[in-house]
Each structure stands twice: as C-alpha cells, then as structure tokens.
Amino acid sequence: MIKFENVTFKYSDTNFAILENVNLTIPAGELVLVVGKTGSGKSTLLGLINGLVPNFTGGDLTGDVSVNGRSIREFPPRDFADLVGVVRQDPRASFVTDLVEDELAYGMEQLGIAPSTMRRRVEEVLDLLGLAELRNRSLATLSGGQRQRVAIASVLTTNPKVLVLDEPTSALDPSAAEEVLAAIQRLVHDLGLTVVLAEHRLERVVQYADRVIVVDREAEVYADRPAQVFASSLLAPPVVELGRTAGWSPLPLTVRDARKFADELRTRLEKSKPRIRVNVATKTLVSVENLNFNYGNLRALRHIDLDISDGEIVALMGRNGSGKSTLLSQLVGLLEPTSGKILVNGKNPLTLKGKSLIESVGLVPQEPTDLLIADSVINECIASDSDSGAVPGTTFNIFEQLTTDVSENSHPRDLSEGEKLSLALAVVLAAKPPLILLDEPTRGLDYAAKRQLVSSLQKLGKKNHTIILATHDVELAAEVATRVILLADGEIVTDGPVNEVLSSSPMFSPQVSKVMSPANWLTVSDVAFALEDLR
C-alpha cells in the first residue's frame, strides 16, 4: 500500500540527512507502529506519506514515496485527500469548522462528493466512532478523547485507505487513550484500513501493532515483527523490560503474555519487598484548607483539603479536566480561589510577586517553551540568573547537570522535547524554590528523556524539594512519586502512598503492577533491585 523507495531526506537548514536511504513497504490492512527517539525523524517519515513533507516544510527529497501507486513527486498533498487521512497530536490545530457534523463533512465538500453520499457517510462514520450523540456539539466543548475521535472521523469520511496518526494519545488520560485506540483497532479490523501510528508511550500501543518501524538517525530504518524489534531495542515498554530483567523467553509484549510467567517471578521474590520511597519530613510546606474554585458556573475544584510536607513527590492524577492544572495554578497564585485558604511555605501565594514568588514556588507549564523567552540557551540562562538574583552561571550549571551535549548557542525552539523541559526546569530551579510544580512533564518525551527526568526528580526529592506533578503518565508516577492523589470532577477521590493507590486502581496501575498483582510491585527498577539483592 505504502512504498518508500531509496528515500533520503534533508531539511534545507541542516547539513545532515534526517532519513537516509529508507526502503520500506507497508502492506494493506496492517497497523504499523513507528518508534524512535524524539527528533529521530518519525514525524518526517509520517509527513512523507501524503507529501506534506517536503511540500509544507521544504527540504531535499531523493527517492520516491507512493501510496496505492500514487507518487508524492507527481501529486500535491491535496490530491491524497481521498487516499490518506492525517491526524495530529493536537487536533484543535487542524479543525476548520466549529461543529462536529460540519467538520466531518469538510473533506468531502472539498472533494465535491454528492450531497446524498455525504449525508450517508457522515451517518456511517458517526456510528463507527461512537460520535452520534455529539453531532451537534461545538468542537470547542469536546473532551480530549472526543476531540481526537472527531479528528479521526473527519478524515475517515473521504474513505481513505491509509490513516496516519502522529502521537494520537500523548495528551490524553489513560481511559481516553484507550477509547481512541479501541476505535483505531476497530477500523483496522472492520474496514481493513492501513494505519501508520507514531507513539512514545509504547505501553499503550504495542499490543495493537502488527509491525514496528524503527527510526534511528544512526542506523538503518527497518520494519519487523514487534517481538523481534523489542528483543533488542532500547525503546521498550515496561512489560518488555520486566521480561528482559527476569530473563523470560519468549519475550512478552503484553500484560496478558507476561502474566503467564508472573507466578514464577512472584515466588522468586516472595521474601523481598519493594524499596520504600519515603523522605523524612521535617515540616509542612503546602497546606490547603477547604479550597473551592469556580469557572463561571462550573465548579472546577471542590472542598480540597491537603497537607504536603517537604521531600514529598506527589503525583496528581485524574481524567482530562478533573482539575489537576487548576489546582497547580492555585498553588502558584495564577488563579484566585473562590473560597478557602492556601499556604505555601507559610505564605499565601496570591501575595507573592516577582522574586519572592520564584523563590517560594516554581511551575513548569504544560508547554515548557512558554517559560522560555530568549533566543539562545545561554541568553536564557543569563536572563534567568538576573531574574532570580543568582550567581551568574547558576542556571547554566543546573541545565548541564540535567542534560548532556547541548550547544549553548542553539535556539530553545530547536531543542528536543526533553531538552526544552530540562531548560525550563533549570530556569525554575535557579531561584531555589522549595516547591516545584510540573504540569504534564512527559508529554512528547521518549523513554530515554523520561529516565533522565525521573533521576533528576528523584535527586531533587532527596534534597528535600517538594514536587507536585500533574500527570497522565502512570509509569512516571510509579517511578518517582511517593504519594498519589486522584482527582475526579474537582474533588479528591483518593490520597495515599503510591504503592497502595496505583496497585489498587484498574485505570491507573502501571504495567508491572498489572503483571505482578496481587504482589505489590510497581516498577521494573524495583524488581531489578530486588533480584540483584537475591544474588
């Protein structure tokens, strides 16, 4: 269905080829997963399928890509509209109209499809993706999962043969992600659609993949069965790593496969216990009393009571829109509570401004680049030093500890997601705030960048910084958190130590916990540590 022949591609402002001599054939009806580090060329590969790269990005292409015999050298992207549907990470950026039904029809209108056919296809696709009840809704009022399904539906109405999805679930909470992935899988099974999907959170998608394409700038791009790829790949979901650590063969790819081996591992670890991650608390740093907050007549937070001590790493979890980000904004004084009291380090965050604010609390927003203002890494660091009154060079030193090999002259926008996050975190840390807040820090991070983040956060915790993360990423929470708070509809549903909360929740339990239950293990590193001890 899709053919890459001797494809070499180079962006015009760089002097290295991002893809080199790629030869791939993707047969019809397969679900293909594209994996690779950030910046390895996954998005470029996906963009080539309908010619958006190089038509919209510029750059030099040699070789040829064709879909169903139609070559991107001969036809512009718009002539692929009836063949390839493209859905991106944030569908809001690609919505053209304002109502669900109109958005579904947009592509067909452009292709000049007869009104009666349009009507029928819209109805079919609404049913296929379970959107019938949302047909009259305004796109702005949809939840994350619904929005993503509408985006998929809107490209399906033109009856494409190929669906290209670039990180469709990275902004979604676990249940919304499952809702989207289930829809995608149904399309593959029922319609025989060919799906090409890039995703960092492999634990969510590996079980659906027929084949995996590995994109790596240093090595040849190749495609293979998932089992073969993950036997050696550095990028692997936790369940695969658990299999490697425990020496299981054949390597399990899914929780279901792994549970067959779990009995053996549980008996091996009968006498061991997971490491307990508790830092000795000396004082209460954050105290929240009966906090309420309304957006208009929507009650975003209700009766929040909370005490957090220094050295705690708290994961705030819950659905999209459950109030996680709102709570973080309250703690940093961006929003004023409707009623209730917040004290951070003994002070009301609303009374803090300027230097006194950044010395008490720092927030890394969902989009870390928001925080960055300068045109190069070094200027950013200098600006940050002067903002916080730190000794010149402080921010840059912190940045160098958080990441490796970044030229100080590069533009913050050109950094990889992980490096951007490190820079924003360094800026925040320069003022030495005792409380650090991170909003969805692992969005767009690959496993290597995530590992780096985990170790940085653990080090900060040991230095008795208090960290609060709002996150959908169960694996991250399992790795670093000492305490987990589950929010739903603006209320605290559960608040407890990480082991208890995560292992008992079906939606928010990490893969290792699913494999090892009823034993209470959360992460591969805990298991590896215990196995090491036994030896």
Added chain:
Amino acid sequence: MPSAPRRWHKPLSLTEQRFLHSGAWWLWAILLAAMAAGTKNPIFLLSIIFVVLLVVRFRKSDAPWSKSIKGYLFAAGFVIIFRILLVIITPDIFGDTLLFTLPEIDLPSFFAGVKLGGEIKANTVFFAFQEGLRLATILVCIGGAQSLASPTRMLKSIPAALYEVGLSIMVALTFAPQLAFDAKRVRDAQYLRGRKTTGIPALAKTFVPVLEGAMERALLLASAMDSRGYGRRIHQSAFKRKLTNIFMLGGLLGILLGLAGLLGVFSQSNIGLLTMILGVALSFFALRFAGQNASRTKYRPDKWHIPEVLVITTALFGLVAMRFTENIVLNPLASPLSFPQINFITLSSIWVSVLAITFSPKPPLTSRPATDLFKASNQINRQAA
C-alpha cells in the same frame, strides 16, 4: 453508489430544533435597520432595539458567536454618549430652551466657525440624542444578526465564488479567541518567571510570542486543510478567468455607483437605479462563471422553508407602515421642543417584527450545559446520603 434514503429529508415542522437560515436572520435585521434609518422618533427607535433584544434573547444559540450582541450594545451606548458630548463641546445655537451655560472658549481665528462651550440648549441635546440613537439602533440590528446567524452556516449560503473570502473570515473568527488565550499563556509565563505582567514593556514582550504562535498555527491549519483536499479545482481557461474578473470589478463598481445614486448623490436618481441594476447583473454573471470553477459541494446547506419567509415578512409590516406615516411623526422637530408624536398603527407594525420569535425554530444546543451535569451529580450525592 446507493443514494441516501428519502426519510432523512423529513418535512420540517415549525417547532423542530434547527438553525434558521442565516440569510433570513440577516434580511430580517437589515429590514429593521432600514426602519431605523428612516426615523428619528426615539419611541420607534427604542421599540426596534427592544424587538431585536427580545428576539436575540429567545433565539440565540449557545455558541460563542452568539455573545457578540453585548459588544454591540456597548458600542451603541458609546455612540449616543459621544454624539451628545459632541454638541455640548461645540453647540449649535438654534433652539429656545436653555439647559445650562458652559464657559466659552475662544479659538484662534483659523478655527473660524467652530465654537467651544457656550449656551447649551435642550433642543440641540435632544437633536443629538435622536441622531445618536438612530445610529445606535442600526448597530444593535447588525449585532442582533451576528448573534442570531451562525457565521459558519452563513458560509454555506454564499456563492461558491466567494468561498475563499468567507473561509478566511471564518478562520479569522476562530483565531481571535485563540490569540487571547495565547496572550494569557504568555502573560502567565512571565508571571511565573517573576517578571512584571503589566505596563507597556511587558505588553511588548507578549506581542512577539503571541504573533509567533499565531503564525505557527496558521501554517499548521494550512497544511491540515491541504491534506484534507482544500483547493482541488477544475482547471479553467485564462480567458474565462479574466472575463470573470472584469465582470466582477465592473459589477461592484456599478453597485457602488448605484448606491450613491439611490442615496441622491447625483441629481437624476434614474442614473443611480440603472447603474445599480447593471452592477447587480454583472456581479451575478461573474459569480456564476466563478462558481463553475469550483468543484466543491455543500453538506446540508440551510434551506428556505416557511419559517424563513414568515420571519422576513414580520419585518416588512413596519417598513410599509412607515412609508405611510407623516414626516412629523417619523422625524419629530427638536425646535420647538415637544414630546414626540406616536402613530399607533406604525408602532404596532414595528412590534409585529417580534413575532419572529414564534415563527422561527429554536436553535439546537452546541455545548453540554454545565448546570445539568451538576444537577445530575447532586442527585447522585443525595442518593448516596
């Protein structure tokens, strides 16, 4: 390929929830604005404003564009106040009812004829109020149309040749709230870095990132639209394209000249009417030609049904009645000052327009009402208790 079964085109009942044709709302509002343009009687004008506000209150949808009426009301208030202030600063001398006297300021000789301050007569203030109110009423009518008619549905009703223009307006409409959101994000980030968020330097610093974000989004949207087939067209010969352009330009020129003629710029009004007709005809042909160019189809375009016709008809009564109303009633004299006369037939004809509420269908909801959610969750809580 099988065609859609007929049952999807079920006959429309008057009460079925749907969007009334955007064109119908605009015509209704334009007719009301035309009424306003023909009178200075405050009672008639206020009646028109109330009619528009009532209809908007009961027939606006819950989409964001429905809130635009508020902005227009502010603008209307501003226009009235500004017009009155203007006469207070530079009063005319006519009239006999003295209100108060302002200190007079002598201006240099090259401002001859302009007078600041002096005696303020109630007559001039009333005259200014009438004029301001008329303009304000027209503004409210336009605001009403914008709140009642969805801009996206309007896009479906315009000729294919104007599709691009309409689309860019629509994209701009969705971009505006996004820009505000971006500006807030950037301001928040500045606050988080302990920087000032007020004052001109801070404002300047938000400007660049917001613009950058807008550019980036524009590019993303462009590529998304392209990959969804935007811009696929049947090719047309260069000659035909040129002909279309000439017709279009000529047509628009004709309409402009015609308008000027109808408003009495030329001495002979027949010229105005003739150029108007010619202009409309030329534009019509241009749109027809260009329309052949586009290979697009329209999904469920709004259709004209009985409610549309009825809604427009309601606004015709007032206009017709005003043709037969004496000038002294339509344009009350400011000097001597007197309470405006009312013709009850005209007044009630204006109020017939409010029947648009009963004739038009309710618009469907486009967002889930938040209150319902909480009602539901409260019920659950009560059951749990």
